[in-house]
Amino acid sequence: MSRIERAVTIADLRTLAQRRLPRSxxxxxxxxAGDERTLRDNVDDLARLRLMPRVGVDVGTRRTAVDLIGATSALPLVLAPTGLAGLYWPGGEIVAARAAKQAGIPFCLSTNSVASIEEVAAAVPGGDRWFQLYFLKDPALMSGMLRRAKASGYRVLCMTLDLAVHGRRERDIRNAFTVPLRPRLRTVAEVLARPAWLAGFLRNGVRFGNFADAAPSSSGFSSIAQHVAKLCDASATWQTVEAVAREWDGPFVVKGVLSPEDALHAVELGAEAVIVSNHGGRQLDHVPSAAAALPAVMRAVAGRAQVILDGGVRRGVDLVKARALGADACMIGRPFLWGLAAAGEPGVARAIEVFREELDIALALLGVPSVDAVDADCLYREASTA
Structure with a gap:
């Protein structure tokens, strides 16, 4: 049995990733961001929810598949758009997309990917590929990305709205994290202590594949905050969303929503889904967790669009809890990145399989034979003593 097969939980994959990657x-x-309060709340608020199992139910056959944005997903799970996945493992975006395709779930490519739109499409034909777009200062560059994604067969556009500026991520500031890595004494020591990662990095390097000459890595060291400030448009509004949606002319979802009013805006503009997200606690700290914000968003959307929960999902039971709160599916970022950093494609596949195994067992023991049958009655609510 390989060490990846011995990874029983997502936490095990995180440990393996920590052993392989340089600290920064x-x-x-x-x-x-900040005190990382929201980062912790994303996990803790889901963990606090309790489930109410029922017995005497036929769960001999169980269904984990869901209908998501007009297609079937084998699990209520989407691999979230994550920047620089190719930094953690050579060809990171490609191998993650391949693992998602094999598992029958969607993969969303980030604007800030190392592999380009075209490279991922060529390497992983088929599958349910989405493309995530940040709003860019250069409208021609943004339009070009939309055309490239459409021509390359990306089915769904994911517009991320919560990156007007870069969140203040203090670990990255302390680590002086840049692309490419700045050769400080401490950074050199960290890298030399991780020879397996270093060998892959030296063979493949790192770049912002979708930007070509516009990427800061083409002109020296740049922090991610500098990259965002150089390229992303802080003046974008709902009118920008409407214009991009018209130009895309296909299914689109809006990511980075916590406010019910914002969710309603997205639905009124024709979004197929709203992704309730605080960017994994990486933007504004001390905002509601995704799980805490979800119920009010569900009431505002009122069935007119699908809703996806993004943030704090670490267990198969979290998928059940999100469904019980009304969400159609969940996005995961860190869990699949830990698998990717630990072992490449087998690591991502293992992360997805852990969620599948845990979800299947949870359905059986909850007394619910299908993900579609999970509802609010599956949550334990303490009886009032009033």
Whole structure:
């Protein structure tokens, strides 16, 4: 049995990733903004929810598949758009997309990917590929990305709205994290202590594949905050969303929503889904967790669009809890990145399989034969003594 097969939980994959990555790169995945209060709340608020199992139910056959944005997903799970996945493992975006395709779930490519739109599409034909777009200062560059994604067969556009500026991620500031890595004494020592990661990095390097000459890595060292400030448009509004949606002319979802009013805006503009997210606690700290914000968003959307929960999902039971709160599916970022950093494609596949195994067992023991049958009655609510 390989060490990846011995990874029983997502936490085990995190441990393996920490052992393989230089500290500053691991903390780029692991860290959040400010005090990291929201980062912790994302996990803790889901963990506090309790389930109410029922017995005497036929659960001999169980169904984990869901209908998501007009297609079937084998699990209520989407691999979230994550920047610089190719920094953690050579060809990171490609191998993650391949693992998602094999598992029958969607993969969303980040604007800030190492592998380009075209490279991922060519390497992983088929599958349910989505493309995530940040709003860019250069409208021609943004339009070009939309055309490239459409031509390359990406089915769904994911517009991320919560990156007007870069969140203040203090671990990255302390680590002086840049792309490419700045050769400080401490960074050199960290890298030399991780020879397996270093060998892959030296063979493949790192770049912002979708930006070509516009990427800061083409002109020296740049922090991610500098990259965002150089390229992303802080003046974008709902009118920008509407214009991009018209140009895309296909299914689109809006990511980075916590407010019910914002969710309603997205639905009124024709979004197929709203992704309730605080960017994994990496943007504004001390905002509601995704799980805490979800019920009010569900009431605002009122069935007119699908809702996806993004943030704090670490267990198969979290998928059940999200469904019980009304969400159609969940996005995961850190969990699959830990698998990726630990072992490449087998690591991502293992992360997805852990969720599948845990979800299947949870359905059986909850007394619910299908994900579609999970509802609010599956949550334990303490009886009032009033």
């Amino acid at each position: 790169i691991f903390e780029f995945i692991d860290g959040g």
